[in-house]
Each structure stands twice: as structure tokens, then as C-alpha cells.
Amino acid sequence: MPTPQTPAAGRPDGPAAGGLVLLILRRLRDGIITLALVVAVIFVLTNLVGDPALVYAPVDATDEEVERLARAFGLDDPFLQRFAEYFVDVFTGDFGDSHWQKRPALNAVFDALPNTIMLTLAGIAGAAVFGIIGGIMAGARPGSVFDRVNNLTSVAALSVPNFWLGLLLIVVFSLRLGLFPTSGKLGWSSIVLPAATVAIVHGGRIFQLVRSATVEEMSKPYVLVARSKGFPRRTVLWRHVLRNTGLTTATIAGWEYVRLWGGAVFAIEWVFAWPGIGTLMINAAHRQDFFVLQAAVIIAGAFVVTSNLLVDLMYRAIDNRVKAS
Amino acid sequence: MATGAETAARAEPAAGRSRRSWRGHGWWVFAAFLVLMAAWAAVPELFMPFDSDRLNPLRRLLSPLAVSDDGRHLAGTDSLGRDLFSQMIRGTRLTLYIAVVATTIGAAVGVLVGMLAGYFGGLPDRLLMRLGEAQTAMPMFLVAILLLSMLGPSVVILIVVLPTLVWPIFARVVRAETLQVREATYIEAAVATGCTVPAVLFTHVLPNVVPRILVLYVVEIGHVMLAEAGLSFLGVGVQPPDVTWGLLIADGRPLLTVAWWLTILPGVLLGVVVLSLNMLSRRFEQYAGAAA
Numbered sequence: 001m002p003t004p005q006t007p008a009a010g011r012p013d014g015p016a017a018g019g020l021v022l023l024i025l026r027r028l029r030d031g032i033i034t035l036a037l038v039v040a041v042i043f044v045l046t047n048l049v050g051d052p053a054l055v056y057a058p059v060d061a062t063d064e065e066v067e068r069l070a071r072a073f074g075l076d077d078p079f080l081q082r083f084a085e086y087f088v089d090v091f092t093g094d095f096g097d098s099h100w101q102k103r104p105a106l107n108a109v110f111d112a113l114p115n116t117i118m119l120t121l122a123g124i125a126g127a128a129v130f131g132i133i134g135g136i137m138a139g140a141r142p143g144s145v146f147d148r149v150n151n152l153t154s155v156a157a158l159s160v161p162n163f164w165l166g167l168l169l170i171v172v173f174s175l176r177l178g179l180f181p182t183s184g185k186l187g188w189s190s191i192v193l194p195a196a197t198v199a200i201v202h203g204g205r206i207f208q209l210v211r212s213a214t215v216e217e218m219s220k221p222y223v224l225v226a227r228s229k230g231f232p233r234r235t236v237l238w239r240h241v242l243r244n245t246g247l248t249t250a251t252i253a254g255w256e257y258v259r260l261w262g263g264a265v266f267a268i269e270w271v272f273a274w275p276g277i278g279t280l281m282i283n284a285a286h287r288q289d290f291f292v293l294q295a296a297v298i299i300a301g302a303f304v305v306t307s308n309l310l311v312d313l314m315y316r317a318i319d320n321r322v323k324a325s
Numbered sequence: 326m327a328t329g330a331e332t333a334a335r336a337e338p339a340a341g342r343s344r345r346s347w348r349g350h351g352w353w354v355f356a357a358f359l360v361l362m363a364a365w366a367a368v369p370e371l372f373m374p375f376d377s378d379r380l381n382p383l384r385r386l387l388s389p390l391a392v393s394d395d396g397r398h399l400a401g402t403d404s405l406g407r408d409l410f411s412q413m414i415r416g417t418r419l420t421l422y423i424a425v426v427a428t429t430i431g432a433a434v435g436v437l438v439g440m441l442a443g444y445f446g447g448l449p450d451r452l453l454m455r456l457g458e459a460q461t462a463m464p465m466f467l468v469a470i471l472l473l474s475m476l477g478p479s480v481v482i483l484i485v486v487l488p489t490l491v492w493p494i495f496a497r498v499v500r501a502e503t504l505q506v507r508e509a510t511y512i513e514a515a516v517a518t519g520c521t522v523p524a525v526l527f528t529h530v531l532p533n534v535v536p537r538i539l540v541l542y543v544v545e546i547g548h549v550m551l552a553e554a555g556l557s558f559l560g561v562g563v564q565p566p567d568v569t570w571g572l573l574i575a576d577g578r579p580l581l582t583v584a585w586w587l588t589i590l591p592g593v594l595l596g597v598v599v600l601s602l603n604m605l606s607r608r609f610e611q612y613a614g615a616a617a
Binding site for chain 2: 030033034037038041042045046155156158159160161162163164167168170171175261262263264266267270271281282285286288290293294296297300301304
């Protein structure tokens, strides 16, 4: 596969010097640095801001007991040594034991992980379908009734708290109409409402961005040329415009997915008691189970960093192929 | 870089968007509504139909518009017989206070960082922007949950944590604007006549970025309100006896099956406020676009 040396003009990130391989390596390095930063921040938060021994000790523990706990955790060691040990622990998968679930924290997180992946994928698929098709149709005819109605709806969807929207869906579709279960994970129908919540909120944002991209593309001269040559509007839109906005669109959807892992999906999980990372994390927070909480934040952070990396690379890879042809 | 194309896509529409749909004066409605909210926050006593804290077991869980011996309850009452409408008015002050203060701190930090990075370029630019990027890639909402659950939830910590969500956005926009302004002849003239760096930044660069900052500021207040509501809903944000709209939604949730209004109505209020901010920001965006 040839790696074109075209300078990436007009990209916000500056020119990509080498080929694709170099780019991947550089992005990979950035990703690892970011992940290391996440771990460092969490270590500093847990060790400097609070006293871990005091947090883990029972409420009625005496001073000696707290001190014994501190020694057991190795809290007497120098700060930097503990920092290094923490890093080694995290990257070898040792996140400590959950005192709530009586098992390694990482196992609790891995049990919840597939559920969150399932929900985010189902949600983003719905969001992409509605957002992209709606956005293109609205952007093709700005100012039309379809455009205005959808524009207002999507702004409204972006203006309400996502967890509240979930509660509203529960009231309407579970309590009033009795179509879907209110919460938990019992069979396929349980995923409908949480995924719909994700799809509405994030579909709204995808709609907005795809719409602007389409409006902008439609105002370019080549559209006028094609139209004046007699191509029907529909042909110009789906053959010509779509080909040019496709890359932006794919990237927009990708970044919405990243945003889900950055925290947007977790409150929705909590509303529907969906047994994913978010629900696990809030339960852990309420039980002061910081090992599980740390593990969950770091694993979610790894997902954010990885999906960021993938979206970015996808964007550049497609872009380069377009330039090469 | 995570949201580079996104901001690009968002920055463009002013030029291409049909002017027709926004020619109307509909935005006055949103502005007036926000003024009303400011009034609720300033003098809640004037607007509250009932004492928001008064318990009355005889009027528990009345549905919206129901009438009790005390009068009409526009938004119904909660399980302790408190008037929900009065509670929503009471929650306005803290809700707006947290959002405005946190966004202002975030904006101030972001603007300063963006101006410094854009003006000096080179190593400081790369370091500062990398920091912002790294933080954007971090699940800050989760870090906030971790931090708040460790330190114990409090309004002060919320106001420290929330700006971390917004400063990189301000920094990125201001940096881009500063990069353009920096090349202008009047900046060169200012430097040549002996202006110090702070003087150049604050009297010559800042006025140029104000329109863009204002557009962003209005939107981000809304985003911060939603984030605060989320944290409060998850139980790591504002705690009773303080009241915010997010907390009211959380309080109503266990009673969802018997009293939907306790959850739904505070959310409607919050949603309309954020919607108004979004609409106003679009209006500002047009002015900023026209001025540039």
C-alpha cells in the first residue's frame, strides 16, 4: 500500500510529516501518554487529596488500626516508590480487591464491560441512522419545514439532561404504555429504552453537525454547476455532495461514540439500572469501594483513548486514500 | 485534536445557514425567560407561592394544578407535602450560581491559556495545548465522580471540578483567534511603541476574541448546568438541604411510578433554560459572524 506524502493542508493539527506508519506510531505514543496521565491523576487524587487508609478503615477504627492498615497497604513507603508501584500494578492488571464484592476489582469491571459496550454500540447505531439521514435531508433544503422541525427537535434533545430523558421514556413507554421493562437487563427488550435515550441525545448532535456540513457543501460552486447542467437535486445530493461530506460524517459519528465513553452513557445506565460500568461505578462510589471505582475509571479511560485513536486514524487513513486517488 | 473537525463544522454554519429561519424575533422570548430566571434566583421570595420548606402531610403527592386548602399547586406537591413549584424557584439560585461561577472560572483560565499559547507559539503553545488535548481525551466526568466521592460532595468542590470540563474548549478557540490577530499591523505597531505583553494581550488581542468567547460562554453555561445536574443526580453533587434542579430530579426518581411530576417537571425547567441559552448563543453567533 503506497503511503502518499501529501502535506495535510488545512488540517487543524498541522502537517503530517511522515507516512501513515509514522503517524500511527505518533498517535499511539500520544495515546499512551494520555493513558499514563489518567493513571497519574487518579493516583495523585487518591493519595494526596485523601488518606487511603482512613477511607478504607471501618468508621469505628482506632488510630492503631488505621496505622496497621496503612502499613499493610505500604503507605509508609516514600511517595515516588508508591507511585512507581502503582503504575506497575495497574499495567499488570492488579487493581486491588473490591471490599464490597469480595473479589478482584478488575473482575467486577470486566463483568460489566460487555454490557456497556453493547449499550453504546446499539445507541450510537440508532443515533447515526437518525442523525445522518435526517441531517443530510435537512441540510439539502435549509429553511424547509422538515429542516425547521428537526432542527428545533435536535436542539431540544441537546438541551435536556440525558438521564432525565431516560426517566421520561420510562414514564411514557414503561409506566403508561407498558411496552418495555423499566430497568435491569432481562431479555432483548431491556436494551430498547436505554439505547433509545442514547440515540435521541447523540442523534441530535450528529444531526446538527451533519446538517451544517451538508449546508456548507451544498453552497459550493460545483453543486451549482451540476444543477445547472440538469442533474436533479436528488442525484447531486446523494452522488456528489454525500461523497464529499462522507468523511466528516463518519468522523462526527466516531467522536460521538468517544463522548459516550467519556461519561455520557454512565448516567443513562444508572437510570435504567443497566448492569454496565456506569452502574457499577456509582454503586462503588456509594459504598466507598475505591478500588473498583479506580479500575472502572482507568478502563473507561483506556476506551476513550483507544476509540479516540481509532477515529483519528480512520479520519486520516480515508483522507489519505482520497488524496491519493 | 479530538474535536477539531467538530469545531470546524460548528464554526461554519453561520455563513451557509439560511437567514430566513432566524430572521424572526423569537429569540426575545428566550431572553425574557432567562431574565425571569435571573429574577427567580435574585429574589425567590417574591415568586414563591408557598413556603418551599413547609411540610404538610395533608397535601402529600398532589398532582399538578391540584388545589389544597392553601391554594393551587401549579406543579403539584412532593411526598412531604411541599409545593414543587416553590421548590423549583428556590433551586434556581444555586443552579444558576454554580453554572455561572464554574463557567466563568473555566472561561477565564481558557482565555488566558489560549492567548498565551497563540501569542507566543513555540514550546509554551505546544505544552499548553497538549495539556488541553490530554484532558479532553480523559474521561473528566468519571474523574469528577471519583474526586467528589472521595472528598465528600460539596458545592465548593463542584465549583473547582466543573471548570476543568470547559477550559480546553475556550483555550482552543481563543488560541485560533489569537493566531490570526497576532499578524495584524496594529499589534506590530503596539509592540514597536513599547507596549508590554500584558498590555498587548488585554487591550489589543482580547477585544478581538470577545465576540467568539461570548458565543461560547453562553453555550457552556448550559453544558455546565447539565453536568452539575448529572453529578447531583448520581448522588455525588449538591446534597440536601441545598436544592438544585438536578437534585430535585434525583429526589423524585424513587417516586416515579406514583408521582411522575416530581421528576419530569424540574427537568422540563432545566431543559427550557438550556434551550434558551443555546438559542441566544446562535443569535450572538450571527452578530459575531456579521461583525467579523
